[in-house]
Amino acid sequence: MTVIDLDPSWLAACLVLDERALNGFWSAQQWRSELEDPRRLCLGLVRDEKGLSGVACGWLVVDELHITVLAVDPDERQRGHGRRLLTALLQRARQDGAAHATLEVRSDNIAALSLYHRVGFKTAGRREKYYRDGSDALIQWRRLSTEE
Numbered sequence: 001m002t003v004i005d006l007d008p009s010w011l012a013a014c015l016v017l018d019e020r021a022l023n024g025f026w027s028a029q030q031w032r033s034e035l036e037d038p039r040r041l042c043l044g045l046v047r048d049e050k051g052l053s054g055v056a057c058g059w060l061v062v063d064e065l066h067i068t069v070l071a072v073d074p075d076e077r078q079r080g081h082g083r084r085l086l087t088a089l090l091q092r093a094r095q096d097g098a099a100h101a102t103l104e105v106r107s108d109n110i111a112a113l114s115l116y117h118r119v120g121f122k123t124a125g126r127r128e129k130y131y132r133d134g135s136d137a138l139i140q141w142r143r144l145s146t147e148e
């Protein structure tokens with residue numbers, strides 16, 4: 001499997017993965033904007049010419065990478081794909097001038113929190129009742145070193 005830059009030709013595959021891994025997090029229009037905007041980073045782990053095993057996207061605000069999506073197909077989890085995609089996204093952001101990275105994650109998302117902590121993120125704060133169902137978000141933050 002290979003990590004590639006996703007372009008708009010991957011829209012249909014992103015929608016399939018989004019439905020399977022995130023229960024329809026973004027609409028087709030949101031995915032299209034993500035894939036078309038050259039300021040956004042969007043990487044995919046490609047299974048074959050049509051299929052995606054995972055995606056990792058973010059955007060650079062000055063020197064900070066804001067991670068917007070990280071998802072791995074439910075049938076392919078716990079095989080290192082999430083870590084591989086996240087590491088690739090951080091490396092790419094560093095090359096593009098990012099000095100730190102941040103994101104929000106549900107406070108009960110144990111899989112994502114352990115992945116972020118494994119990759120060096122620290123919990124930097126809590127946004128209470130951030131999600132529609134009333135659950136809290138934990139702000140994750142890490143510095144990106146020049147070696148990355």
Ligand SMILES: CC(C)(COP(=O)(O)OP(=O)(O)OC[C@H]1O[C@@H](n2cnc3c(N)ncnc32)[C@H](O)[C@@H]1OP(=O)(O)O)[C@@H](O)C(=O)NCCC(=O)NCCS
Nearest residue numbers: 070071072077078079080081082083104105111112114115
């Ligand atoms: C979070 C997610 C991307 C992890 O992807 P993954 O490919 O399964 O993760 P990896 O196999 O690379 O695991 C990396 C680390 O994460 C942790 N981890 C992953 N899944 C875990 C689980 N179910 N329970 C506990 N820890 C877990 C482990 O610490 C693992 O480290 P190790 O391999 O050294 O033990 C995946 O579960 C997913 O797509 N979840 C739904 C979408 C989501 O919640 N995204 C994050 C939104 S902020």
